[in-house]
Amino acid sequence: DAGVIQSPRHEVTEMGQEVTLRCKPISGHDYLFWYRQTMMRGLELLIYFNNNVPIDDSGMPEDRFSAKMPNASFSTLKIQPSEPRDSAVYFCASSQGKGGYTFGSGTRLTVV
Amino acid sequence: QKEVEQNSGPLSVPEGAIASLNCTYSDRGSQSFFWYRQYSGKSPELIMSIYSNGDKEDGRFTAQLNKASQYVSLLIRDSQPSDSATYLCAVRPLSGNTPLVFGKGTRLSVIA
Numbered sequence: 486d487a488g489v490i491q492s493p494r495h496e497v498t499e500m501g502q503e504v505t506l507r508c509k510p511i512s513g514h515d516y517l518f519w520y521r522q523t524m525m526r527g528l529e530l531l532i533y534f535n536n537n538v539p540i541d542d543s544g545m546p547e548d549r550f551s552a553k554m555p556n557a558s559f560s561t562l563k564i565q566p567s568e569p570r571d572s573a574v575y576f577c578a579s580s581q582g583k584g585g586y587t588f589g590s591g592t593r594l595t596v597v
Numbered sequence: 598q599k600e601v602e603q604n605s606g607p608l609s610v611p612e613g614a615i616a617s618l619n620c621t622y623s624d625r626g627s628q629s630f631f632w633y634r635q636y637s638g639k640s641p642e643l644i645m646s647i648y649s650n651g652d653k654e655d656g657r658f659t660a661q662l663n664k665a666s667q668y669v670s671l672l673i674r675d676s677q678p679s680d681s682a683t684y685l686c687a688v689r690p691l692s693g694n695t696p697l698v699f700g701k702g703t704r705l706s707v708i709a
Binding site for chain 1: 629631633639640641642643646685687689696697698699700701702
């Protein structure tokens, strides 16, 4: 398996622009998680899905953030409009049942 | 608020020594515990999981769990410069498949 695949690896955008991050989980995994990592706050859970259904989005910082999982092999995290404080590394992870998570390589987002 | 605490480090150990990384957690009902290794600029990688009190060994790594003290540790024997990374402790707060809560990590530096 190719693991969890995220795109793009790097994204530089101007404040106010829309940003879309993409994730393909490991085939057969029934859970998908979106995390954000910064030096100050560490890994923060934004939202997670079970069998494509959003279960808990309480970690999404504002209404500017939204996430979808239209099928078992694809998820998106969208920020609209983006702000400089959104700059961070965004990780997608997937898991099967109660096991540990497999992380994607992450998207480093810089909003200028 | 479920919390996982780790000393941020850096923890510096000489090559060949034992590195001891510690983690405490706030939710007494926590059921499963994981250690992740994260190299600079890379994504977290699962290296150990532990579910019951006691020790679990895997090669040079030993995870130790003490649920009464709400304490989990990771020992790395014969430390190598390639072990230099940030080590993240992750805890599943409740039974069932609630998301992992991550500590902010301990940065380990193994000096040759």
